[in-house]
Amino acid sequence: MIRRRTLIALLTLSAVYAGCKKDGAAGGPAGATSGSAGPGAGSGEVVVGHYASMTGSEAHFGQDTDKAIRMAIDEVNGSGGVVGRKLKVVTVDTRGDAAEAANAVTRLIDVERSVAILGEVASSLSLPGGRIAQRRKIPMVSPSSTNPKVTEIGDYVFRVCFIDPFQGKVMAKFAKENLKIERVAVLKDQKSDYSIGLADAFKAAFEPTGGKIVVEQSYSKGDTDFSAQLTAIKNTDAQAIFVPGYYTDVGAIAKTAERLGVKLILLGGDGWDSPDLFKIGGNAINGAYFSNHFAPDAATPKAKKFVADFKAKHGVEPTGLGALGWDAAMVLVEAMKKAGGFEADAVRKALSETRDFEGVTGKITMDPQRNANKSAVVLKVVDGAAKYETTVEP
Amino acid sequence: MSQLLQQIVNGLSLGSIYALIALGYTMVYGILKLINFAHSEVFMVGAYAGYFAATWLGIESMEAAGQAFPLYLAVGVLLVAMASSAALGMAIERLAYRPVRNAPRLTPLITAIGVSLLLQNLGLLVFGPNPRRYPPVLKEVTYELGGVVLTNVKVTIFVVTLLLMVGLQLLVHRTWTGKAMRAVSVNLDAAKLMGIDTNRTIAATFGIGSALAAAGGILFGLDQITINPLMGVLTGLKAFVAAVLGGIGNVPGAMLGGLLIGLSEQLVAGYVSPDYRDAITFLVLIAILIFRPEGLLGVVRQEKV
Amino acid sequence: MRWLVRGAVAAAVLAGLLGLARVIEGGLMEYAQRVLLLAGINVILAVGLNLINGTTGQFSIGHAGFMAVGAYTCAWVGQHLAPGVAGAVGAGAIADAISLNAALVSGAVTAALAGVIVGVPSLRLKGDYLAIVTLGFGEIIRIVFNNWKALGGATGYSGEDPAGLPAWTTLFWVYAWVVVIITVVRNVTFSQTGRSLIAIREDEVAAEAMATPTTRLKVVAFVLSAAAAGVAGGLFAHLQAGIRPEDFRLEKSIDMIVMIIVGGLGSITGAVVGGVFMAVALELMRDLEEYRLVLYALLLILIMILRPEGLFGSRELSFGWLRRKARGGEPAS
Incomplete structure (x- = not known):
């Protein structure tokens, strides 16, 4: 009985506290x-x-x-x-x-x-x-x-x-013109609107240039196993994989790809930018390209x-x-x-x-x-660090 | 063809990890009729314990120097992780579950959800939210056979899981502790009347299940490259599905269930759509529970009135 | 005569609510109002869930799925209905009210339908098996919305307007629906059906032996509680101005369970208190920063160990109870 009273008293107190804080801070009508x-x-x-x-x-x-x-x-x-x-x-x-x-x-x-x-x-x-x-x-x-x-x-x-459309365009243009890539596989995080938006933007910019999206695969934030998707990608004629995800997943994706013998160029966006990418990805991430806001080595x-x-x-x-x-x-x-x-x-x-x-x-x-x-820059991963590759103006 | 084989190989190794975790669910459910939601976090803590043990033993400098991590140290890491998880599992049982053991069935279930949430958030606080690369406790070697890639880690996962399974089966059926466990799972009160120390038996069950989860955690870290404090959530849920599929309370059933879930996930992701991979796993669970609640290898137990 | 009195009481309650809402909207900062709105939505969720989890004793941990069905339906219907309604009665508060309530009713109906689809096969199961099956269905519903491109997929749905769905969720409408849901659930609980539901909770086999149609009644309770979750989802959608599948993940279902556990399983009063507690406590605990969720989990465990029946147990706060209390007698359980 006493315990219940205490709890109810606590509840009342907390309600009063909420009220007081409001009066003290706002002191007037909303707006x-x-x-x-x-x-x-x-x-x-x-x-x-x-x-x-x-x-x-x-x-x-x-x-x-x-x-x-x-x-x-x-x-x-x-x-x-x-x-x-x-x-x-x-x-x-x-x-x-x-x-x-x-x-x-x-x-x-x-x-x-x-x-x-x-x-x-x-x-x-x-x-x-x-x-x-x-x-x-x-x-x-x-x-x-x-x-x-x-x-x-x-x-x-x-x-x-x-915004996503610009970044997608940057990477599509870079893949087509600088890397001369024609066929790309996409591996996106279907739970993240960032990843989906960037994947769509890439697709929208890449296909009109004559490029082809060979296959679209996806994972969900929280997944740790990417081998099924990468095995499926391995069996296509894609030349590169566009992975518009976050560094938290990309490192493991690169490692898994290396392990499965998927020797395709990895492409990505600004979600990659973190020292953790290199810590997790190790050698597997070398040779990958991603668009970013700035290049640490060519920085101001x-x-x-x-x-x-x-x-x-x-x-x-x-x-x-x-x-x-x-x-x-x-x-x-x-x-x-x-x-x-x-x-x-x-x-x-x-x-x-x-x-x-x-x-x-x-x-x-x-x-x-x-x-x-x-402007956006494109970075290349060389020996566990991102190196400036080129700048793309809006 | 090689793609199919590759998916099967991947599915089997993933399934083995599910099976190891599923054992903990299955044992605890068998004995207490409790879905131990916190088990997935015990698995996570096991992985982290292994991580810190390996780091403390200097794996980073060895790796930088190009040396392999010696096998006896790797075994040490495994033991440390298993011991810490066992301690954690037993502590959870003692502090959170024992006080509510005789409460209505749902009280322990909600307590378990609470412990799981607590450990997740403590994990985020203590270990930090960023994923960590798992140190190469076992140096990875890849083999390629007719287009199918196999790693020594995947082989180890399969073998270790099988060995631990057999060991557990022997323990449950050939030792006094195992006999006590089976007795308690049939009827706790009757077992107590027969002079079995039920508290100790239950603690042992938690300890063993948690130690196996820690082994799963290390193998998981090696195979899946990174670990993070929320790694147990989805993996644990799938392992639980595996336990139910195989027949909850049944050791070989957990192995079968784990392998089937691992395989179905890989095949669905590879051939149908990764978007619906988890949905299909849950559909399997629902179908099993509705049409064959005792699972594939389980025995029907008539509920007495 | 009786319905006349009841009608008058209902009108008086609504009028009082309208007046109170006006006063609060004029005098309270928006932050406190938001907490009150969320508290109201929580109460609808908790009172609804309590009917199946508490009163009937059939545990669901997938109600976030029904909330999602209601939220998406309500948002979509509202978007497509509003122009027509505004054309017919002229844009303004009346048009908004018609659109909102029509959308909420449709959300409740689809959530109820989803409840039938999930409930009929699942409710043959008991205890934690039922819990796990509802968990599975809840996740499947979320995954379906996540892949439903026309409803925005993972980005979610917020209509055509960049500012999102219209802000129809006002204090008046939330608490009007709170009154409706509590009244319905209370009337069910204290009817013969309600007694049967409690009988199912206490001993399903005995209830069946007394010729109680257990399966049918369980489905009825489940569907009602799914419909309440649908209403809450619709109100939530128009409070948030947009929804996404992630809003309805497993954590949401667990939050709902915590609400009814804190208040006391099987008590409508408890569900109300739990719903309000959830909205207020999480905001009050903000000063704890990253320790907030740790403490939240710890609180849940401690309640389970120290007071598993929750604050109210299965007691109800009623005028009769208060009177007895004042006289110093023992409260009826």
Whole structure:
């Protein structure tokens, strides 16, 4: 009996706690946050929200991005902050769940009083989050959601990466023109909209040039065995395999292919960019090509400094997702500086006017659709490292 | 033809790993009528224990120097992993399952789901979410026979699984512990009345099943190249399907079920569509449970009223 | 006369709900409203699932599948119905209400149909075998949606508008449906059918011996609970503005089970409390960051060990119970 009372009391308390937090933080009707006397006013720290998969099966993506965002904001604070105010990153976990992503963005706006929002990595989570940011008129910059639908949500949603159709075109063109490849097998992750989008984009760009997709195979995120698909591919006349997946799977795919005697060229996209690719893939990944945002060896001083700083701080090299997280934060900071404050509409306007911003992943210019218009590079894996091969302009 | 053979070879090695994991499900279910959802995480922890043991023994520097990992150390790694998983499995039984053993049937089931979630999230927290390359505890050698590629790892998987199976079968049917296990699985209370230390027998069951899962974990890591904290989720579920297919509570049944699931997965993925591979595995499970719930090798037990 | 009183009560409840929703929407920040909306959806899921898992004692861990069927149907029907409705009655709150409710009803119907297809063969099984079969069906449903290109495949479905599905899920409609579902489930539970369902839970063989049509009743309870999950799915779709197969993976089914376990299997009150608890607790635990899910799992285990009957057991909070309580008597179980 007593135990039940305690539990009920706890429940009541937690409800009251939720209520108090609301009253203390919002202190007014919903929607007031976007006004000019909103969260940016005052003189304390200004909150930049980040929503990311910090737990769950996609935690590595969120954690990589978060580390880089925090580094960027620390750097900005170290050099005086924005218009005399220090920034503070508040990260809210989505655990890879769409409902939680929407909760997270709402929380960042209402409870944490964020002036702007960074995130998500996965397009499928940026969509629910972006819709809320748009409705509440808070600018959001996604570091690495490449699905075109994300920025179609509206004028408050931006991204600093290129989109799937462009990247697909880059690799199709490279395969056809530079490698003289005619027949390609595709191996995509059918649970990931990134992978499907990139595979479709590749196909759409490759076939009109006279190339042929010999076979389309797929796996599901969480699978560890790729031998059935690769055995099927082995028995076709494909010259290369396009694997638009993440580094978490690609290393094992390359190893399995080597083991099965599948001696085809592997092609891929920016999801490959991680030191883990080489750690897992070993020799098997040598000779593969993938498109990326920047080339570590032909990098600008800014990119080199980022890689060095990241390594010094976290002991490992950053992934491509980290680099994009850094850029997303910096593009946002630039826009705030340009806007001379944190007022949402001014920041949105400044973001849309981003021109030739020198980021880690290249020169970023926002196009009218709020997508980063920038060149892509193609890298070749040589002796366990990615080497610059060529640049493809948009 | 060679493609078909290749798919069969791959299916058999994958199926052997399912079979090793399935044993843990089958033994625990046989004795407690509990689907031990946490078993898939015991398998994951076994793989990680092997990983850390091998790393601690300096496998990385040996590999960098081009040396092979000595066999006696590999066996040591296997033993360490089996011991850690056995300890974990027994701890789970003692701390989480024993307190709810006499509760209604569904309470232990939900507890098991809870333990599984707990270990997954602890794994993500402690081991980190990134997949890790499994160290080459066994140096991989590939053979090619008429277009079919075979690796020594795959052969080892098959042989080790078979040996452990035979060993387990002997243990269950030729030793006092095995006899006690069988007695407890028939009737726990009656076994207790006959002077069998049921708590110890149940703990031993968990220990043995978990040790086998750890062996499966290491073989899995070697064959599938990477491990991650969520590796047990899908693999464990499929191993469970294998246990049900073969007839839950039945040791040779687990082997048969594992091999059949491994084969059907590879053939479906290779010839039908990988998109529906898991769906077909679940359909097999449903069909078996509805039409022949005792499984392929199971014996029908009439439920007494 | 009686139906007149009931009609008046229902009207009063709905009017009160409408007023309350207006007040909350005007005075509470959106974050708290979102939590309330999710809590309402959870309550629908939990009360529905409790009918089969708690009252009837037949364990399903595949209800996320029915939620998916309802969500996809509701989203699709809503998309295709809305223009016609808006044309007929003029765009606005009334048109939205008609479209939403028509879509929800269709979601409930398809989820119920899926419930029949899954339930008829599965419910011959008992205990954990039934649980595993429903798990399998739940996963199969998810995989089918994952490969259904016309519904967006893995990317999911969010209609034609880039801003996603219309935001029809308001506090009023969620809680109106909460009232409807609770009323239906309560009336079933306290009817003769409900007594039979409890009899099945307590002893299926004995129930059968007393000429209870056990299989038919189990299917009825299963289908009702699938329909409730379908309604919840539809509301969820229009809250999220888009759905994808991953929203309905096994974890979702487990979340639902946790809700009814926390509150107490077999108690409608418990299911309500569990549903609200799930929505509120996960948000309150955010400060724990990466330890949140670890603690969530630990909590589940501890509840099972220390209080396996949940907060309420199979007791119900009712006016009669409160009165007895006030008099200091022992509550009826």
